[in-house]
Amino acid sequence: MTTINHKVVLVGDSSVGKTSIINQFIYESISDEHQATVGIDFFSKQIEVDGKVVKMQIWDTAGQEKFSSLIPSYIRDSTVAVFVYDITSEESFDHLERWTKLVSDIANPSLVFVGNKTDLSDARQVPIERLQNYSEEKKGKFIEVSAKAPTNIKELFQMIAEIPPVDLPEPAKETTNVKAPANLNANSNNNAKSGGCC
Numbered sequence: 001m002t003t004i005n006h007k008v009v010l011v012g013d014s015s016v017g018k019t020s021i022i023n024q025f026i027y028e029s030i031s032d033e034h035q036a037t038v039g040i041d042f043f044s045k046q047i048e049v050d051g052k053v054v055k056m057q058i059w060d061t062a063g064q065e066k067f068s069s070l071i072p073s074y075i076r077d078s079t080v081a082v083f084v085y086d087i088t089s090e091e092s093f094d095h096l097e098r099w100t101k102l103v104s105d106i107a108n109p110s111l112v113f114v115g116n117k118t119d120l121s122d123a124r125q126v127p128i129e130r131l132q133n134y135s136e137e138k139k140g141k142f143i144e145v146s147a148k149a150p151t152n153i154k155e156l157f158q159m160i161a162e163i164p165p166v167d168l169p170e171p172a173k174e175t176t177n178v179k180a181p182a183n184l185n186a187n188s189n190n191n192a193k194s195g196g197c198c
Helices: 019-026 065-075 090-094 096-104 118-123 126-137 153-163
Strands: 001-010 040-049 054-059 078-087 110-118 141-144 191-192
Touching: 001 065, 001 096, 001 153, 019 040, 019 054, 019 096, 019 110, 019 118, 040 065, 040 153, 054 065, 054 153, 054 191, 065 096, 065 110, 078 090, 078 153, 090 126, 096 110, 110 153, 141 153, 141 191, 153 191
Parallel strands: 001 054, 001 078, 040 191, 078 110, 110 141
Antiparallel strands: 040 054
């Protein structure tokens, strides 16, 4: 069976739900208490899509300004950059331009734009049309999700899995193989999950 490797980096403002999206995908659960990511967190998971095994290295980056200097080194060899904003925060959407520039100045990964927290649609500040227009402008893909509900989480990662592969080293299988700053937390989950969508 063909194997595809993807290094996926999630970026976006603090509190938009990047970690919750990953936890819902990896563990099918999220914490009710918000804990800001400190530095960079690493996860791994493989899924099966269209008869192919897709191995994902998933890097969760901190949204706080004080950790911004760590992000470029993890973006450099990424295959997919996922930009997350909160649909109830117009400011977090406006900051996508800054995050997109940060990535495009360093690398040329495929781009995916994600509006999170659709479970709070009554407080929506960003119409989906703005997301669609922005993603088309940047030649990326887009989707709205809710990590809490959950809604469209599996669909998001299937979208990522279906992006054409590029050459990338094998994902780290043990946390001891991940060389990173002292404040990086490494988590791995390599259980295969068939289907990847539903």
